[in-house]
Amino acid sequence: MNISNTIYQILVNEWGHQKWWSNSSKFEIMISAILTQNTSWERVEKVIDKLKKNELLKIQLLLNLSNDELEEIIKPVGFYRQKTMYIKQMCKTLTHKFDGSIDNLFKTETSKLRLEMLKWKGFGPETVDTILLYAAKRPVFVVDTYTRRLMNRHGWSNQNDDYDKLAKKFTVDLGYDRRVFEELHALIVHLGKVYCRKEPICNKCPLSYLLTNQVSA
DNA sequence: GTCCAGGGCCTAC
């Protein structure tokens, strides 16, 4: 048992499966991944609901909106000008390079697909990996602020470990199991929201006992 | 009034 697996077991016992985006379309997941950048999920949900209600969750329909119109809709998530530009550019790329089909995009092999999306403006490693994992169903682990904070605070990683090093550790430790990746990323986010936002380590946290039991990375 | 949220881009050194 390694630390990644131990964390997963503890958290899934505590809170069960999170089932993020279990009933969402690929396009909805891609839009959500952009909208959620540095923003709370509750805001994103409201905007996604609004888009659904107005039946706008389609590539061509979003392209038909003016920038002003889209900005107005997504305003509550913050950074709305940038995010409007990112969404528009993504829709244009999907239309012109992939014949308007996300399935065409997802025909690409994982590492090439990752490099392709990393070229898109507004698509950094976390956003791309979120899409790869939850929309394209690839075994890619998502590292976010909560993951870094968790690993650093407990001494399971170094401050200067970069994104890929941390992702690789989880990927290998968890045996390339995409379903475990989906759940653990969601569970770590949940953990981060509930506990330990400010204090270095919170003794109410379900993982706190790992410290006293000297579990090593 | 201050802090922060499921990041990423751009610029200056």
Next chain:
DNA sequence: GTAGGCCATGGA
């Protein structure tokens, strides 16, 4: 190549 500033809203 990397640290720091910037993007922006709204709830706690």
